[in-house]
Amino acid sequence: MYYNDNTFNEASIKNYLSMANQNLNIIVEKSVTSTNNVLKNMAEKGALEGTVLIAEMQTNGKGRLGRHFHSPYNTGLYFSILLRPEISSQEALFLTTSAAVAVAKSIEDISNCKTYIKWVNDVYIKDKKVCGILTEGSIHPYTRRLDYAIVGIGINIFSPLNGFPTELKDIAGSIFNHTDFSNTCKSHLTARVIDYFMSYYNNLESKSFFEEYKKRSFLIGRKIYVVDKQNYISATALDITNECHLLVRYEDGSVKELSSGEVSIKLIK
């Protein structure tokens, strides 16, 4: 049942958030450069775990591997969650993969869409990307443990009024059409993603998200290119390991486990 005040703010989000997460510090801004960058500054100044920075648009949204993330006003959801987990930098990959499951499940809860996850951090509907996730961390110089992590999530909820820019037309999709726009729906989706994500995060060692992650894999069994710098290497995606690494077989028969690192994956159509 939607809250009938059609606004998007801390109160409208908290209206849908579970009791367990009412104490999170939710901040909603009209426009920021990048919620990841702004929250990183706040983290350096001592902001607490559970600070969530949400923006209605970003002027400099960032994606993986230095890419830009298109973040127009109103049609998307752009937010970052500050965490201070006691985990190694390898385990930090579970923050990204559990966030992908949180987004995938939330989209299915509020729409009739079936979602897929493209290793490691993209959520798809049909063959279009509707969400990207960028996790950034800071390692403590003495302990070498994670000092804090920022999980940044960008979701195209509604299609932009004038469509996606030419360079994104074949890649990007949205959950709903622009005519379906509603702030209550946006608040509901935000709260659901946070609720799912925090429940996975609070039991990260149980990896309760993993089966859902693997089940939605967009890649297993498909022909892909592993893109390493400028090199496109053809392979078949075989499986996702318990560490959330992608197991691939190259054309020469060799099998390799890829961690998210610097590679990206393209489907061979």
Ligand code: BTN
């Ligand atoms: C990707 O697709 O490569 C990851 C995209 C991550 C985008 C989100 S939007 C909120 C947060 N702030 C950013 O600048 N990036 C992330």
